Amino acid sequence: MAEAAATGCRRVGLQGTGDWLRCPRQTNIMDVVCIPARRVTGAGRTGPKVAGPAEPRVAAPRGAALGARRGRRGGASMADSKRYVIVGNGVAGTTAAETIKKLEPQSQVTLLAAEPYPLYNRVSLPHYLKGTVSEDKVFMRSVEQHADKGIDLRLETRVVSVHPDERVVVTEAGETYPYDRLLIATGGRPRPLPAPGADTPGVYYFQTLDDTRQMVERFATARRAVVVGGSFIAYELAEGFRRRGLEVVWLIRGPRWLRRILDEDGGRLVDLLARDHGIEILYGEEVAQVHAAGGTVKAVTTTGGQTIEADMVGCGLGLDFYTELLAGSGVEVQGGVVTNERLETSVPGIYAAGDVARFFDVFIGRHNQMGTWNNAMTHGRVVGANMVGANRSYREVPVYSSGLFDSKITAIGATPENHPEVEAVSHVDWENRQYQRLFFLEGRLVGAVLIGDLRARKKIVDMITQRETVDDPNRLILSLT
Secondary structure, three states, rough: OOOHHHOEEEEEEOOOOOOEOOOOOOOOEEEOOOOOOEEEEOEEEEEEEEOOOOOOOOOEEOOHHHHHHHHHOOOOHHHHEEEEEEEOOOOOHHHHHHHHHHHHOEEEEEOOOOOOOOOOOOHHHHHHHHHOOHHHHOEEHHHHHHHHHOEEEEEOOOOOEEEEOEEEEOOOOOEOOOOOOOOOEEEEEEOOOOOOOOOOOOOOEOOOOHHHHHHHOOOOOOEEEEOOOOOOOHHHHHHHHHHHOEEEEEEEOOOOOOOOOHHHHHHHHHHHHHHHOOOEEEEEOOEEEEEOOEEEEEEEEOOOOOEEEEEEEOOOOOOEOHHHHHOOOOOOOOOEEEOOOOOOOOOOOOEOOOHHHHHHOOOOOEEEEOOHHHHHHHHHHHHHHOOOOOOOOOOOOOOEEEEEEOOEEEEEEOOOOOOOOEEEEEEEOOOOEEEEEEEEEEEEEEEEEEEOHHHHHHHHHHHHHHOOOOOOHHHHHOOOO
């Protein structure tokens, strides 16, 4: 501990795991030893310059040295093992890291996380928002569990550039991490509200645990809320706010919710479900300005000229994906990171998985992108195996299922959101409040959306997997009702 005292580190304890250090140079909890870290002194697009051995010693994030020590159980020299760097510790990145260590125990796996937490369940965040689960139930991994598996987890470490020629990534702090294989699993960030006053306290987005925690704290004093957007996230905000007892007005720019996926009947059905739940929806409206009083949100003015009082504004305007770190790297980006069916990018040795990956979908013969938990988890398993030398194709039909007020909804496979060229047929049962819409490409079923009765989900997935040709789409949809 003398060395720690010399560097200004202070002793802290965490969850009964013993003595750890907090280094003044970083915000992370550190291991009990400080190790040298290579730091960029003049990084450029032609490649980073790494300082020599006289560099100051920088503390490694807690779990780094511990994970490396525990990872040496296979008996192989670490110098002889491959170096895997994974950018992003969501379910895709974490699953890939665990898959690599299972298949190649002697490997060096470094997991770089922009957030301050190990893996947590984003699917549980809407339940935490509604108050049906507690925050502690959201977490899925601990720092200690990563260390036990030999995974070098670096929290609050944001990668800003990738250099394929040198095979290194560079972080915001100027550190470099060399790799033999690299995975981009960075996910996305919410699109900002494009209105004056959007930075006012009380305007929220819904992507991370910290986002959710801030809204939960706000519920103690809030009475009225405005939700903005026509996305799944906007729905989760509207329902969460209403479940917490707030008056909710929902602004949707288009003519209906999920306007690219649902037709007019589907939109009307969702409107009925929302109004039964006590939520008012205004279509063709956006936020023109956010008004503040006393340093917090008090109202919004819409593009139609209405002023609506609000203590909270929740924004669900879609996602932009974290791809800027790939600028100049040669990796192809088209909205997301383009991959083949093995989830490898246009640059050999660099892979992508999860929400950020625009993967080649073998069932539709085109690239697809779908941000679902199960999709990301399966991506992690497939890409982890491929990074250690397997030759597996991603052969899963992406499926997203959710509650929908007092009903349910599922989206399957390719939809007009990503493939506007699909043909569609639909059916609605107003009495039972059920809805089916099927999507076709070149005579084959490639996707669907169901509201209410979801029992046809398995049959639809099987038909997509089998690439069946459908002669009579209307007859098929009636057989599913």
